[in-house]
Amino acid sequence: MPGTLRIAYKLLTNDRGKFSALLIGITFAVFLMVQMTSIFAGILSRSSATVTNIGAGIWVMDPAVNTVASTIPVPDYLVSAVRSIPGVRYAVPLYSGGALVKLGDGSYQAVSVIGLDDTSLLGRPPLAQGDIRDIYAENGFIVVRDAEYGKLGKPGIGTEFQINDHRAVTVGIAEVASGGLFGVPTLYTTYSRATAYLPTSRYTVSYILVEAKTSADIARIKSEVARLGYLALTREEFIQRISDFYKYQTGIGTNILLMTVISFIVGLSISGQTFYTFILENLDKFGALKAIGAKSSELIAMIMFQAGFTALTGYGLGIGLCTLLIGLAKWRLPGYAALITWWNLGIALAMVMVIAAVSSFIGARKVLRIEPFDIFRG
Structure with missing residues (x-):
């Protein structure tokens, strides 16, 4: 470390009270910024959990659909129409809806029911227990073991419950990549059983899952579906559509943005005021350095080093504090939706x-204006 930077470091850490105040201000500003953006990232991730877990390449839907949960059924004939489009390898229906489950103790629990195509079971989750073929058994349902699993009483293989006065039996326990956003457990069954057990409108197809023969066929499939009056989106486009809905058409994005900006302003005001006070208290030392021949560029480098060192140290402490608290929250509350991502860290670092x-x-500005004569005269 050059001599001037060593002096800058000693000046900075010599007054531990001021140095601690600087660190605390920046640490909590970073903590709040990362915490707010992490909550938003977790919400966006979980809002598209069904799309992520099923993993189909192309989703065909009604153009008015904004999120995977707000399903608008499409006509049954659309499945055959999509299958006839050149470039389609296969197209299968998917049912997605909500229901009330009556548990063994007589209590009720809202659930999300996914009905998979009877022939292909496209989108089936990986099983931790059970055999996927048992889904064809009478009244067979697969329960997802995620953060909401306990709301169903942590059922095992063979556990019985009721859905819309129909007997249902747990035949498998599944593990999925992402938990849902709305705090309800998820059940998988066949498409025919889902539409038979649950009340539906005259149309029963929530989405059509499509796989193109080649990536070059995707554009043709999308244009042909649009010509039929419906919308075809790739998995990434559908996830982005859901994210845009929560960002721009709900108050979530605006509220998170305001909290992040407020955190930034608070951190800026605290650190700026404290650092300015620090400069004033050490003005005589900077004047002495200038008197013995320190150049203006060296003094600026010292100040930039002090500010940068404090900011990066506070950044690291803020990230560590946020990570610790999110980890503790997820340990105690498995459904907690915060998620630290690279862009969270990047935004906080930029701020x-x-x-x-x-x-x-x-x-x-203050240091460059001082004159050694004024310092020594005082």
């Missing part, structure tokens, strides 16, 4: 760099 830059600018 911390802005805080460091503003603090450096405030300090540099």
Whole structure:
């Protein structure tokens, strides 16, 4: 470390009270920014859990659908029409709906029911217990073991319950990549059983799952489906459509953005004011360095080092604190939806760099204006 930066480090850490105040301000600003954006990332991830877990390449739906949960049934004949489009390898129906389950103790629990195509079982989840072929057994249902699994009484193989006065039997326990957003357990069964057990409108197909022969056929499939008056989206496009809905058509995105901006302003004001006070208290030392020949560029480098070191240290502490609390929250509350991603960390780092830059600018202006004569005369 060059001599001037070593001096800057000692000046910074010599007054532990001021140094701690700087760190605390930036740490909690980073903590709040990462916490808010992590909650939003978790909501977006879980909102498209069904799309992620089923994994179909192309989804055909009504154009008015915004989220996977707000299903609008499409006509049964559309399945045959999609299958006849050149470039389609296969197309199968999918049922998605809600129901009330009556448990063994007499209580009721809302659930989400996914009905898979009877022939292919496209979108079936990987099983931790049971055999997927048992889904064809009489009254067979597969229960997803996720954060909401306990709401069904943690059923095992052979556990019985009722759906719409129909007997249902647990034949498998599944593990999925992503849990749902709305706090309800998920059941899988066959398409025919789902439509027979649950009340539906005259149309029973929620989505059509399509696989193209080649990636070059996707554009043709989408245009042909659009010509039929419906919408075809790839898995990534559907996930993005769901994310856009929660970002721009609900208050979630706006509220998270406001909280993040407020956290940034609070961190900026605390660190800027504290750093400015630190510069004022050490103004005589900077003047002495200038008197013995330190260049303006060296003084600026010292201030930038102090601001950058404090900002990055606070950034690391804030990330660590946020990670610890999210980990504890998920340990106690498995349904907690926060998720730390690279873009969360990137946004927080960019804002911390802005805080460091503003603090450096405030300090540099004051230091560059001092004259050694004024310091020694005082």
